[in-house]
Amino acid sequence: MRIYELGDGTPEVSVVGSIHGDEPCGARAIERFVAEDPDVERPVKLIVANEEALAADERYLDEDLNRAFPGDPNAESHERRLAHDLGREVRGTTAFSLHSTQSYAEPFAIVDTVDAISRSILPRLPVDVAVETNHFAEGRLIEHAHTIEVEAGLQKSDEAADNAYWLIRAFLTATNVLPAPAVASDGSSELDEESESQTEDDRLKLAIPEENSIDVFRLLERLPKPPADQYEVHATNFEPVAAGETFARADAEQFVADRDFYPILLSAYGYADIFGYAGDKVGTLP
Structure with missing residues (x-):
């Protein structure tokens, strides 16, 4: 575990990356942000969590770290010991955990439940969707109070690393670690003297919106995936599936919806034993 602390005092805000070594x-986003030596208005802690799995390019060494919390300092498992140490580091902070997925290219947020803290932060992130895990968060860091996870994009892509960087900046702006970019009456941002060398894309991303409308979904059930040689998914995440529609296939076996649902984290090969989750749309933020 590698830890960077910026600012003076005890951090009440933390950012966690690479809980999974294959993400x-x-x-990458943390290292990019820290290398800029940013001025911060509140102290913050940034943590690269599972360095050993990251070096091995494996999701984990002994067990899934994001199923091992609260951990055990005396466990034989590397990840269970690490879960204890990481939990200690983020305790007492508003935490932001960065992930990536094989199922969806656009960033979205995950929370245990939408509470007052997440309600104040989520609309200020560059995401359109948030997912409540309901009772599917056992052993995950997200069970800790005031923790928001984000899926930054497709696993191992440059786009996910770039998205993660801008998500960090947006989160730290929302938690008053970074000052909000000043926006002129024409909607442009006041940038520093280096702004002339920045791309138009960078300029747009620096103009962090005051508020963003977010659709909120809630996980309802897992969608089991049997052993097979080939898998296919015929539904689009966060787009409704009607009862009677085929949403997936395992070899010759078709999987047909027995009721209306929204697919969440649905992919052919993202999980070993499930296609993903069925969920409901429960509202919008703000």
Whole structure:
């Protein structure tokens, strides 16, 4: 575990990347942000979590770290010991955990439940969707109070690393670690003297919106996936599936919806034993 602390005092805000070693976007984004030596208005802690799995390019060494919390300092498992140490580091902070996925290219947020803290932060992130895990968060960091996870994009892609960087900046702006970019009456941002060398894309991303409308979904059930040689998914995440529609296939076996649902984290090969989750749309933020 590698820890960077910026600012003076005890951090009440933390950022965690690469809980899974095959999801390097968080580590890349943290290192990019720290290398800029940013001025911060509140102290913050940034953590590259599972360095050993990251170096091995494996999701984990002994067990899934994001199913091992609260951990055990005396466990034989590397990840269970690490879960204890990481939990200690983020305790007492508003935490932001960066992930990536094989199922969806656009960033979206995940929370245990939408509470007062997440309600104040989520609309200020560059995401359109948030997912409540309901009772599917056992052993995950997200069970800790005031923790928001984000899926930054497709696993191991440059886009996910870039998205993760801008998500960090947006989160730290929402938690008053970074000052909000000043926006002129024409909607442009006041940038520093280096702004002339920045791309138009960078300029747009620096103009962090005051508020963003977010659709909120809630996980309802897992969608089991049997052993097979080939899998296919015929539904689009966060787009409704009607009862009677085929949403997936395992070899010759078709899987047909027995009721209306919204697919969440649905992919052919993202999980070993499930296609993903069925969920409901429960509202919007703000």
